Amino acid sequence: MVDVRDNSDAMLLVANHPRAKGEVYNIKSYDLTQREYFTFYADACGGCYPKRSVPVWLAYLFAWFKELTTPKGKEVLVSRNRIRRFTNTRLLDTTKIETELGFTPEHTDAKTVISEAVRWLIDNGYLPLTS
Numbered sequence: 001m002v003d004v005r006d007n008s009d010a011m012l013l014v015a016n017h018p019r020a021k022g023e024v025y026n027i028k029s030y031d032l033t034q035r036e037y038f039t040f041y042a043d044a045c046g047g048c049y050p051k052r053s054v055p056v057w058l059a060y061l062f063a064w065f066k067e068l069t070t071p072k073g074k075e076v077l078v079s080r081n082r083i084r085r086f087t088n089t090r091l092l093d094t095t096k097i098e099t100e101l102g103f104t105p106e107h108t109d110a111k112t113v114i115s116e117a118v119r120w121l122i123d124n125g126y127l128p129l130t131s
């Protein structure tokens with residue numbers, strides 16, 4: 001996960017650093033699990049936690065069925081690829097940008113970053129909360 005402010009800082013650094021020309025860099029602000037992400041998001045929204053969960057195998061089975069039954073040309077909202085994405089751990093190695101360009105993210109507390117982002121979305125009318 002990357003905070004938009006860290007993302008902007010990294011992009012400006014790469015755009016203006018002579019060593020970065022033609023290079024590709026991974027950036028991140030912090031690592032967290034999908035469960036942590038959804039928990040922090042629910043906390044920021046006032047505790048709107050999921051009421052139940054299903055085993056991964058059942059989610060795969062449901063996704064396979066949706067892929068088979070969704071009409072051609074329509075988007076499959078629940079796919080096996082999406083299930084795989086949400087259940088696999090992906091950690092980025094940011095050593096290259098740290099050592100070559102000296103980039104260090106500033107916004108590394110996931111709970112605070114997510115809370116600030118949700119607050120901004122609410123304040124600007126992008127995430128209306130209902131009682």
